[in-house]
Amino acid sequence: MSLLNDLIGASPDLRPRAVLLRLGAIGALVTGTAGAFAYAGGWLSPGMLTQARIVDRFEAVNGSHPGFRRNHAKGLCLAGRFESSGRGARVSRASLFAPDRATPITGRIALAGGQPYAADAATTVRSLALRFQLPDGEEWRTGNNDIPVFPVRTPEAFYEQLLAAKPDPATGKPDPEALKAFFAAHPESAKAAAQIKARAITSGFADDTFRSLNAFRFVTADGTRTPVRWAFIPEQTATAQSPAQAAATDKNYLFDAFADTVRQTPVRWHLVVTLGDAGDPTADATRPWPAERPSLDVGTVIIAETQAEADGNCRDVNFDPLVLPAGIMASDDPLLSARSAAYSVSFTRRAGEPKGPSAVHDTPVSGAGL
Amino acid sequence: MSTTARFNRPARLLHWTMAVMILAMLLIGVAMVTSVAHYHALVALHRPLGLGILVLALLRLANRWRHPPPELPSDLPAWQRRAAHASHLLLYGLMLGLPLVGWAMLSAAGYPIGLGGAVVLPPILPRDPSLYAWLRSLHTLLAYALFGVILVHLGAALMHGLIRRDGVFSSMASRPIPYRSR
Numbered sequence: 001m002s003l004l005n006d007l008i009g010a011s012p013d014l015r016p017r018a019v020l021l022r023l024g025a026i027g028a029l030v031t032g033t034a035g036a037f038a039y040a041g042g043w044l045s046p047g048m049l050t051q052a053r054i055v056d057r058f059e060a061v062n063g064s065h066p067g068f069r070r071n072h073a074k075g076l077c078l079a080g081r082f083e084s085s086g087r088g089a090r091v092s093r094a095s096l097f098a099p100d101r102a103t104p105i106t107g108r109i110a111l112a113g114g115q116p117y118a119a120d121a122a123t124t125v126r127s128l129a130l131r132f133q134l135p136d137g138e139e140w141r142t143g144n145n146d147i148p149v150f151p152v153r154t155p156e157a158f159y160e161q162l163l164a165a166k167p168d169p170a171t172g173k174p175d176p177e178a179l180k181a182f183f184a185a186h187p188e189s190a191k192a193a194a195q196i197k198a199r200a201i202t203s204g205f206a207d208d209t210f211r212s213l214n215a216f217r218f219v220t221a222d223g224t225r226t227p228v229r230w231a232f233i234p235e236q237t238a239t240a241q242s243p244a245q246a247a248a249t250d251k252n253y254l255f256d257a258f259a260d261t262v263r264q265t266p267v268r269w270h271l272v273v274t275l276g277d278a279g280d281p282t283a284d285a286t287r288p289w290p291a292e293r294p295s296l297d298v299g300t301v302i303i304a305e306t307q308a309e310a311d312g313n314c315r316d317v318n319f320d321p322l323v324l325p326a327g328i329m330a331s332d333d334p335l336l337s338a339r340s341a342a343y344s345v346s347f348t349r350r351a352g353e354p355k356g357p358s359a360v361h362d363t364p365v366s367g368a369g370l
Numbered sequence: 371m372s373t374t375a376r377f378n379r380p381a382r383l384l385h386w387t388m389a390v391m392i393l394a395m396l397l398i399g400v401a402m403v404t405s406v407a408h409y410h411a412l413v414a415l416h417r418p419l420g421l422g423i424l425v426l427a428l429l430r431l432a433n434r435w436r437h438p439p440p441e442l443p444s445d446l447p448a449w450q451r452r453a454a455h456a457s458h459l460l461l462y463g464l465m466l467g468l469p470l471v472g473w474a475m476l477s478a479a480g481y482p483i484g485l486g487g488a489v490v491l492p493p494i495l496p497r498d499p500s501l502y503a504w505l506r507s508l509h510t511l512l513a514y515a516l517f518g519v520i521l522v523h524l525g526a527a528l529m530h531g532l533i534r535r536d537g538v539f540s541s542m543a544s545r546p547i548p549y550r551s552r
Contacts, residue, residue: 009447011535019533026528030521033393037517041400050404137490139482155406316499317480322410326488334407341409351479352503 049156051341055349057159061166062114067355070346072127072143074118075110076255076360077314080266080303082132088273088298091226092218094327095134097298103132105301108314109205109258112145117359119251122201122241126254128210128232128269129319130301141323143339144210144232148199149192150285155338157186192286200238203245205258206267207238214321214339215282215331218273227276227331229289232269232301255360259306266304270297282331309358318347375440376541384430385542388423392465395419396517403510417472418485424469431462443536454526457519464516470494471512475505 002016010019035044042048058070065073086099096103111118112125125145132140152158164182165174183190202208210232217225250256261267274295281287309315322330322340330336377385395416402412442451476483477493479502484490495501531539540546 008529008533009445010533014533014535022532026525026532029528030525033524034521037397037400040397042404048404049406051406051409052404054406136488137482137492138484138488312497316497320481323482323484330410337408337410338406340413341406344409347479348503348506351499351506 049159051338051345054155054159054162054338054342055345057162058114058346061162065114065116065356066353067350068116069110069114069350070342071114072110072112072129073114073116074255074359075108075127075309075314076259076358077307077309078105078107078109078130078262078303079305079307080105080107080301082271082299082301084299085297087296088218088271091220091224091228091273091275091296092327093221094140094218094325095138096132096140096325097327103134105133106131106314106317107303108309108317108319109255111254116356117251120248120254122246126205126208126210128205128208129314131314131317131319131323132325134325138325139323140325140328141317141319141321142212143319143321144212144230146199146202146208146210147196147213148211149195149288150213150335151189151192151196152186152335153188153284153286154334157189158335158338160185161189188284188286195288201241202238203241203257204254204261206261207234207236209233209238210269212321213285214333214336215276215280215285216324216336217282217329217331219327219329225329227278227280227282228273229276230271230273233272235268235270235300252360259362262303262306266302268303269301271299271301272297283333285333285335306362308360308362311355315355315358316351318343320344320347376543376546377439378433378437380433381430381437381439382542382544384426384433386544388426388430388465391419391423391426392516392520395423396513396520399513414486417476417483420469420472421485421491423465424473427462427465427469431466440541442538443534446536450526457523457526460515460519461523464512464519468509468512468516471505471509475502475509478502478505 004010004016004019005012005014008019008023014022038044042050055070062070062073069075082096082103082105084097084099084101084103086097088094088097089099095101107128107130110127110129111120112127118124125147127143127145129143130141132142134140152161161182164178166178167173168175183193212230215227215229218228219225245253245257258267272295274289274293276282276289276293280289280293307313320340320343322336324330376382398412398416398419402409402416405412442454446454473483473491474495477495478498480493480497482490483493527539527542530536531543
């Protein structure tokens with residue numbers, strides 16, 4: 001019996017050497033477990049792109065705007081319903097596509113970018129986010145943009161592009177050299193940027209087309225999966241921006257015009273789902289699918305109400321594109337998990353921050369009335 | 371050589387099943403909140419696994435209440451006895467508390483808590499973003515605490531099994547291990 005055995009209460013038949021060896025083994029096992037945890041948490045890979053880093057970069061590029069979304073910061077809340085045409089039931093078992101089904105929806109129109117008080121501008125990318133509330137607690141949340149393709153293929157490229165496209169404080173424009181280097185490294189983004197630049201810009205939100213950009217999969221009750229992309233196509237005929245709009249002094253002219261329209265008559269979009277072929281790219285949102293792919297008009301989104309962002313409405317909803325009902329699944333597009341992750345970080349950060357008023361108010365000062 | 375009282379079979383089965391589940395859960399959780407590529411897949415595992423742990427922890431508590439665990443060796447120093455008691459209280463509190471805080475936090479965030487397929491858990495708190503933010507931080511804090519207590523538990527269990535050889539480890543082992551009585 002040694003002093004060591006006494007000290008740590010070791011069994012008297014263990015020799016000091018055995019005690020030390022066993023203590024070493026225990027230490028190694030405990031340290032190894034802690035190491036596995038550190039590895040899983042990314043502490044051993046300091047260069048790794050994390051969800052927090054993506055959101056940090058948004059904050060670095062746009063400045064600090066507590067309480068607001070880190071991207072698509074300026075927006076207006078919507079409410080209405082989705083009326084199914086019944087045609088979607090053939091490809092998805094999600095209950096909202098059943099014939100004669102009306103599903104309540106809330107949503108949000110917004111401008112891309114992390115500046116909540118930026119003035120509306122025709123060329124800023126517009127978005128339409130919707131939350132379909134299905135029976136039994138299921139939801140479908142979807143965020144859609146008015147561009148033909150997404151500018152990047154991977155989360156890493158997205159992270160690089162954020163910095164490359166950051167406006168130089170001196171000129172207000174991105175550094176052309178940085179952009180050039182980015183496009184040289186990402187030819188798929190150069191192609192996508194050209195298509196985005198060439199898009200027809202409509203007069204406002206109500207006559208704009210909003211696309212999922214990422215691919216998803218629709219699943220039937222018997223498990224048949226179809227790769228899909230979708231678009232919300234306006235019933236209102238698309239018109240180009242008028243010279244009067246271009247000269248507007250109202251910093252919220254796009255939002256105010258939409259709210260005015262909805263006050264007169266509900267705004268309607270058709271949800272048109274494009275059915276992909278087995279070989280169509282589902283993991284590359286920079287590439288459009290062939291124009292001849294069949295599509296289904298699965299129903300109509302009817303927006304009957306708008307509301308300024310406030311406690312408890314769309315301001316406090318995370319339009320995570322992977323909140324999906326049974327019958328809609330993520331595809332292998334790497335941007336989907338990245339969007340879900342980054343939205344979650346943005347949501348968590350702003351949830352804990354004091355809230356400032358939205359730039360878009362309920363009672364717009366429009367025309368000569370006021 | 372001798373063997374003493376052991377935990378009953380359900381207790382041992384629950385212990386080792388939950389050991390695997392909880393360790394996996396902690397690794398999934400800590401990876402999930404940094405990962406970009408695997409975030410979605412990990413979240414989809416994290417939620418049902420968390421509910422599973424909650425259910426098993428309740429079963430385990432019920433079993434422990436009906437079948438109290440074996441006594442600790444009489445020669446165990448008083449401070450180790452107190453530490454063992456306190457760490458087990460913490461382990462049970464965290465096994466039950468972490469899933470409940472997770473469920474509450476997702477409720478306050480207004481997320482549908484999907485468990486796979488069309489199965490959605492009902493919310494247990496009203497939607498409240500600032501409450502969500504607070505619970506979200508608490509969830510992380512409690513998870514780190516649980517991992518810390520598990521490391522201590524692992525170290526202590528191995529000390530009993532390899533150094534003290536006093537029957538405490540074998541009382542939870544899948545089959546009886548002979549040990550030297552003192």
